[in-house]
Amino acid sequence: xxxxxxxxxxxxNGSESIKILATADEEGNPCTAFKDSLTxxxxxNLAFGEEFEGSQTNVNLVRSIWFNxxxxxxxxDRRGTTFQIKGKPYRYVHAGPLFKKFYFAExxxxxxxxxxxxxxxxxxxxxxxxxxxIRKKEEDERHPFFRHFDRxxxxxxx
Amino acid sequence: MNEDNHELGFEELAAKYPDFPxxxxxxxxxxxxxxxxTERALERAKEExxxxxxxxxxxxxxxxxxxxxxxxxxxxxxxxxxxMYLQFPNGYKRSGSLYTIDVVxxxxxxxxxxxxxxxxxxxxxxxxxxxxxxxGTPMVKVVSARLPGLLFVYLYNRCDFWAEQxxxxxxxxxxxxxRRKPGYTQEGLDDLYETMNEALKEEGKWMNIVLLAxxxxxxxxxxxxxxxxYVKVLTTLRKSFGTEKVYAKMVASAFSREQLLRLKExxxxxxxxxxxxxxEKLFEWICPGKTKYFGRQYWIDSxxxxxxxxxxxxxxxxxxxxxxxxxxYGFKTIDEALESxxxxxxxxxxxxVGPIAIIHRLEKGTVFYAQxxxxxPLEYYVRLMKGISEIHRKYNLSVDFxxxxxxxxxxxxxxxxxxxxxx
Ligand code: SF4
Numbered sequence: 001x002x003x004x005x006x007x008x009x010x011x012x013n014g015s016e017s018i019k020i021l022a023t024a025d026e027e028g029n030p031c032t033a034f035k036d037s038l039t040x041x042x043x044x045n046l047a048f049g050e051e052f053e054g055s056q057t058n059v060n061l062v063r064s065i066w067f068n069x070x071x072x073x074x075x076x077d078r079r080g081t082t083f084q085i086k087g088k089p090y091r092y093v094h095a096g097p098l099f100k101k102f103y104f105a106e107x108x109x110x111x112x113x114x115x116x117x118x119x120x121x122x123x124x125x126x127x128x129x130x131x132x133x134i135r136k137k138e139e140d141e142r143h144p145f146f147r148h149f150d151r152x153x154x155x156x157x158x
Numbered sequence: 159m160n161e162d163n164h165e166l167g168f169e170e171l172a173a174k175y176p177d178f179p180x181x182x183x184x185x186x187x188x189x190x191x192x193x194x195x196t197e198r199a200l201e202r203a204k205e206e207x208x209x210x211x212x213x214x215x216x217x218x219x220x221x222x223x224x225x226x227x228x229x230x231x232x233x234x235x236x237x238x239x240x241x242m243y244l245q246f247p248n249g250y251k252r253s254g255s256l257y258t259i260d261v262v263x264x265x266x267x268x269x270x271x272x273x274x275x276x277x278x279x280x281x282x283x284x285x286x287x288x289x290x291x292x293x294g295t296p297m298v299k300v301v302s303a304r305l306p307g308l309l310f311v312y313l314y315n316r317c318d319f320w321a322e323q324x325x326x327x328x329x330x331x332x333x334x335x336x337r338r339k340p341g342y343t344q345e346g347l348d349d350l351y352e353t354m355n356e357a358l359k360e361e362g363k364w365m366n367i368v369l370l371a372x373x374x375x376x377x378x379x380x381x382x383x384x385x386x387x388y389v390k391v392l393t394t395l396r397k398s399f400g401t402e403k404v405y406a407k408m409v410a411s412a413f414s415r416e417q418l419l420r421l422k423e424x425x426x427x428x429x430x431x432x433x434x435x436x437x438e439k440l441f442e443w444i445c446p447g448k449t450k451y452f453g454r455q456y457w458i459d460s461x462x463x464x465x466x467x468x469x470x471x472x473x474x475x476x477x478x479x480x481x482x483x484x485x486x487y488g489f490k491t492i493d494e495a496l497e498s499x500x501x502x503x504x505x506x507x508x509x510x511v512g513p514i515a516i517i518h519r520l521e522k523g524t525v526f527y528a529q530x531x532x533x534x535p536l537e538y539y540v541r542l543m544k545g546i547s548e549i550h551r552k553y554n555l556s557v558d559f560x561x562x563x564x565x566x567x568x569x570x571x572x573x574x575x576x577x578x579x580x581x
Contacts, residue, residue: 026573053561053575054575058575059572059573059574059575062232062572062573063573065181065231065232066179066180066181066182066232067179090231091231091232091233091279092231092232092233093233093279094233094306094307094563095227095229095281095282095305095306095307095363096279096281096282096306099362100361100362103361103362104361104362107361116362118233
């Protein structure tokens with residue numbers, strides 16, 4: 001069963017959402033990249049196009065699929081609703097209908113000399129709501145002593 | 159000990175080499191042991207438009223199924239590297255029992271015995287398959303494919319070393335299904351032009367072309383006629399692409415500087431004269447034709463001088479990994495074999511020639527098959543691929559025109575493609 005609720009799917013499919021992928025290299029050095037093409041597939045997996053075979057992101061994704069490492073996607077809309085989705089690369093597609101769909105979209109967007117190396121499919125394993133208001137509520141409940149005394153919930157300011 | 163792999167089996171090797179991806183060990187093992195499709199999997203391949211029947215192209219009554227290819231999850235090959243029509247595992251001496259591809263719970267899996275070990279995915283065959291040129295030639299006979307993205311032009315599959323009974327001992331080149339004699343006619347070139355144009359209509363499909371021919375000693379200078387054939391093909395491809403340069407890999411004999419300059423002039427961007435085996439004595443034993451015309455040093459010099467013409471990263475040479483273990487003259491241990499081959503690989507890399515390696519398949523029709531030789535063990539290939547990739551990395555040498563989509567050497571290079579070039 002998919003880990004993604006309708007709210008998250010709508011957020012991911014929203015054309016104005018910002019979508020960022022975080023991966024790590026062999027030494028744990030982070031690498032982030034925008035993944036505007038991120039979309040939810042019918043089976044609940046996530047897919048995005050990778051433009052360049054030699055990008056650090058792609059290399060990190062290859063390492064992740066080979067050594068069972070996680071990657072993370074962050075999606076945020078204009079109102080600030082934010083979700084982080086941790087998952088594992090399931091498949092790298094460079095042939096067939098799914099690849100062609102992304103390939104044609106990329107060429108439509110960027111023109112006749114654009115490239116798409118492949119499409120990564122990520123299986124979501126953990127979803128966190130990182131929207132500010134939601135996180136603040138959680139933090140206040142869990143860590144009430146990490147609040148400054150200027151906060152309205154701690155002290156009534158005259 | 160696992161009988162299937164002579165020495166260490168898959169799990170033992172995965173434990174021994176934890177930095178070598180399990181999936182790639184599986185890939186090597188599958189290539190050594192062979193892969194068969196169950197009836198269910200064949201049915202699925204048909205349903206998905208991935209099984210092409212080439213009987214009509216061959217003028218035959220009995221079906222000649224060709225699988226469009228099968229990929230692992232990471233996009234590397236399970237099936238498809240073997241020449242067309244040989245994708246089903248007959249005609250090879252294999253190590254141990256075959257893997258199978260079957261449908262399990264609605265998905266395609268590679269099975270080791272009864273155990274599903276990796277999910278796999280079929281690749282559809284190209285859209286130009288089944289079409290004919292205006293002269294009525296089946297296009298698949300003009301340009302074949304190693305799938306999903308490699309167009310394959312056999313200029314001809316005749317080799318003078320065979321004619322002189324001095325073939326390379328692992329070679330089955332003349333037994334290929336589509337026979338073509340040297341000497342493209344204008345009609346042949348027109349067929350090639352039409353076929354290429356038709357193939358290229360399929361967008362999002364092709365990324366590589368290989369041009370391949372046997373050694374042809376004829377001409378004013380030896381190999382001149384072979385060069386002529388490449389020039390004809392390159393000129394035709396230039397017309398198809400509408401460009402000066404042709405991004406194809408050219409696997410050919412050891413050419414002189416003058417010959418290489420002619421090829422560059424005709425649009426060639428890469429060059430690949432294969433050394434096959436590094437050890438001097440074994441080279442003479444295994445490649446008697448190359449030894450006679452004109453010896454190991456000549457083949458080495460040709461590769462090295464090509465770097466000046468095509469540039470670093472645009473010249474490769476290939477080792478047939480495992481032939482140096484053939485008996486009675488070959489190395490007795492994999493340590494010795496690897497030491498020799500990797501020494502050769504390092505020598506070439508240090509001169510800007512990208513070393514690459516394939517798995518030696520004991521194929522029917524080869525001298526080694528007739529001699530009932532044994533395939534090299536899986537561990538040898540794990541160490542060979544690791545060693546060669548480390549050499550690429552050490553010398554910061556790209557072998558991109560033999561990348562993982564069209565050649566087995568490129569797999570591990572995927573981990574050091576980036577060198578922090580950007581996100
Ligand atoms: S040169 Fe050797 S490997 Fe190449 S076709 Fe001739 S005999 Fe075969």
